[in-house]
Amino acid sequence: MKEALLYEKLDDQRVRCNLCAHRxxxxxxxRAYATSRKPGRRPLHPRVRIPLSQAVDPIEKKxxxxxxxxxxxxxxxxxxxxxxxxxxxxxxxxxxxxxxxxRCQQTAPEEVVRAAQxxxxxxxxxxxxxxxxxxEYSYDIARLASAVGIASVYVTNGYMxxxxxxxxxxxxxxxxxxxxxxxxx
Numbered sequence: 001m002k003e004a005l006l007y008e009k010l011d012d013q014r015v016r017c018n019l020c021a022h023r024x025x026x027x028x029x030x031r032a033y034a035t036s037r038k039p040g041r042r043p044l045h046p047r048v049r050i051p052l053s054q055a056v057d058p059i060e061k062k063x064x065x066x067x068x069x070x071x072x073x074x075x076x077x078x079x080x081x082x083x084x085x086x087x088x089x090x091x092x093x094x095x096x097x098x099x100x101x102x103r104c105q106q107t108a109p110e111e112v113v114r115a116a117q118x119x120x121x122x123x124x125x126x127x128x129x130x131x132x133x134x135x136e137y138s139y140d141i142a143r144l145a146s147a148v149g150i151a152s153v154y155v156t157n158g159y160m161x162x163x164x165x166x167x168x169x170x171x172x173x174x175x176x177x178x179x180x181x182x183x184x185x
Contacts, residue, residue, distance in 0.1 A: 004017075004046045005136050006135065006161070006163055006164055006167070013027070014026060018161050018163060020159050020160050020164070021159050021160065046136045050078060050107065051076045051078055051107050052078060053076065054075070054112075055074075055075045056119045057073050061073075062127065062153055063155065067151075067153070068123060071121065071123065072120065072122070073122070073153060074123070076112060076124065076126060077126075078129060078131070079129065109137065109141040109144050112124065113144045116150055117148065124141060124151075124152050124153070125152075125153040125154075125155055126152070127153070127155035128155075131156055132160045135167075139167065
């Protein structure tokens with residue numbers, strides 16, 4: 001099982017998640033606000049690796065200016081949210097209950113990149129729901145996508161820690177620049 005990125009170990013078998021600005025402290029048998037971390041585990045393990053939605057969108061649909069104009073983005077969404085907005089369009093898919101996770105189809109990062117290649121997309125967009133919460137998944141996809149010349153786009157509400165933001169901007173190690181994010185803040 002893959003170890004989570006961006007967390008710190010605390011006393012008494014507790015950990016603090018450092019992805020979003022909630023900075024949840026997770027104790028044994030509890031769950032983080034976003035439900036993306038498995039409770040009470042040291043080291044911490046991510047839960048979300050299941051895309052709920054995949055689509056090919058025109059890049060102009062994303063909040064970008066003059067980024068590969070006329071191209072398409074292979075858009076994916078995972079079950080994740082940093083806020084519980086009752087009016088949100090995606091509120092029914094923002095959290096995947098642990099009891100239903102086994103019914104969902106897991107998709108390996110390699111499969112997402114292959115699907116983006118088959119679609120002819122020049123980028124992969126992590127969108128529709130909050131991508132910060134499934135950071136390890138999007139980071140793994142971005143590393144592989146970069147190696148084959150596919151860009152990554154984060155469509156986010158921005159409620160992330162500075163370290164998460166910094167890691168999101170780093171070039172994956174496969175391009176010869178950047179580094180793998182550390183497991184602490």
